[in-house]
Amino acid sequence: MTVSRVFIIANGMKEESRELSERIINYLESHGIEGHVVSTHSNEDELSVPMNTDLVITLGGDGTVLYAARAVNEMGIPILPVNLGTFGYITEVGKDEWQEALEYFISNGSNISRRLMLRITVHRNGKRVWQGSALNEAVITSAGIAKVISLNLALDKTPAGSFRADGMIIATPTGSTGYSLAAGGPILDADMSAIIITPVCPFTLSNRPLVTSGKVVTLTVKQGQRTDILLTADGQLFFPLEEGDTITVEKSRSRALLVRSLRRNFTEIIRDKLHWSGEMHA
Numbered sequence: 001m002t003v004s005r006v007f008i009i010a011n012g013m014k015e016e017s018r019e020l021s022e023r024i025i026n027y028l029e030s031h032g033i034e035g036h037v038v039s040t041h042s043n044e045d046e047l048s049v050p051m052n053t054d055l056v057i058t059l060g061g062d063g064t065v066l067y068a069a070r071a072v073n074e075m076g077i078p079i080l081p082v083n084l085g086t087f088g089y090i091t092e093v094g095k096d097e098w099q100e101a102l103e104y105f106i107s108n109g110s111n112i113s114r115r116l117m118l119r120i121t122v123h124r125n126g127k128r129v130w131q132g133s134a135l136n137e138a139v140i141t142s143a144g145i146a147k148v149i150s151l152n153l154a155l156d157k158t159p160a161g162s163f164r165a166d167g168m169i170i171a172t173p174t175g176s177t178g179y180s181l182a183a184g185g186p187i188l189d190a191d192m193s194a195i196i197i198t199p200v201c202p203f204t205l206s207n208r209p210l211v212t213s214g215k216v217v218t219l220t221v222k223q224g225q226r227t228d229i230l231l232t233a234d235g236q237l238f239f240p241l242e243e244g245d246t247i248t249v250e251k252s253r254s255r256a257l258l259v260r261s262l263r264r265n266f267t268e269i270i271r272d273k274l275h276w277s278g279e280m281h282a
Contacts, residue, residue: 001109003054005034007077009047009068011060012039014084020059020095027099043067043236053077055105055259057098062088066234069135069256073117080105080259089177089269090135092261101259111260116172116193117252120233124245134233135256136175138249140219141167141200143240144227148203152222155215162222164203170217170249171196174256177270179235185209190266195251217249 006028010017021037028035038047043063049056049072056072057080058064065081065088072079082098083091093101104111120138122130142149151168153160171180173188176196181187185198186209195217198209221229221243229241241247270276 001054001106003033003106005050005053006036006055006057007049007053008035008037008057008059009064009071010037010039011058011064011084012041014060016084016095017059020082020084020098024057024098040064040067047071049075049077051075055080055102057082057102058091059084060091061085062090063236065090065258066135066236069115069117070133070234070237073133073252073256074254076254076257078105078112078257078259089273090174090258092264092266092269093259094261094263097261097263100262104262105259111262113191113258113260115174115190115256115258116195117254117256118170118172118195118233119250119252120231121248122231122239122241122245123248124242129245130231130239132233132237132239133252134175134237135172136178136234137169137171137180138247139167139169139179139232139235140221140241140247141230141232142227143230146227147201149225149227149229150222152220153197154218154220155212157216157218161207163199163207165199165201165207167200168219169196169198169200170219171198177273180209183209186211187270193251195249214251219247219249221245221247 010021025035058068081091118134147166169180173192176188180198183200199207223243231239
């Protein structure tokens with residue numbers, strides 16, 4: 001890979017990010033690579049990544065990677081996620097491993113994981129009122145005290161049922177280890193191309209999680225809700241919904257390109273995070 005310009009997104013809430021970003025900049029400059037650092041304090045901040053960027057490096061946790069993935073969606077820029085805390089499900093590269101992963105990427109370029117992203121669109125009275133993307137999931141939940149909401153579900157325009165639940169999660173394989181997992185959804189290999197539909201505490205026990213290969217998921221907010229309803233993307237973007245709104249979730253045309261760790265893989269991460277040691281746990 002030819003890498004001439006690197007854009008570093010540092011989580012300003014983590015003390016180590018400043019020192020590490022300086023070390024990375026010094027390394028880049030010593031190798032004739034231009035580097036630029038942006039320190040963020042909120043995942044809702046507007047972020048503009050230059051089109052001529054060859055690589056984005058994130059310093060933080062999974063949340064910083066989700067933020068960066070949306071910022072470079074459809075730009076085709078790889079992301080090297082460096083973890084500054086305990087290993088997340090997405091941030092495989094440790095803070096002492098960034099140089100190893102970077103050098104291998106520059107010399108080889110094969111340590112890339114192509115992750116499915118979602119495109120989310122909200123229509124109201126026939127007009128598009130909001131659109132966004134997500135690497136983990138789109139979630140529709142109550143925004144008020146009352147929990148249960150009512151939604152109609154369709155797959156490729158075919159009605160798939162009416163749901164009463166605390167919410168609905170539409171997740172990617174990357175997001176299968178997040179909120180969807182906590183709500184009883186399955187774990188999918190991160191490189192798969194599939195969408196998970198997971199009801200949150202459904203009123204009817206026969207409403208179970210569903211994995212679909214490529215269908216367009218459409219959710220309609222039914223009339224007569226007893227609470228305000230909120231759409232959330234990656235737990236970082238929020239949009240208030242109204243009765244009659246139609247939410248379409250489909251595969252994005254582009255993938256999130258994440259630089260892999262050379263020391264651990266997805267199986268090892270979920271094994272350690274979920275304590276699959278073969279022994280009983282309380």
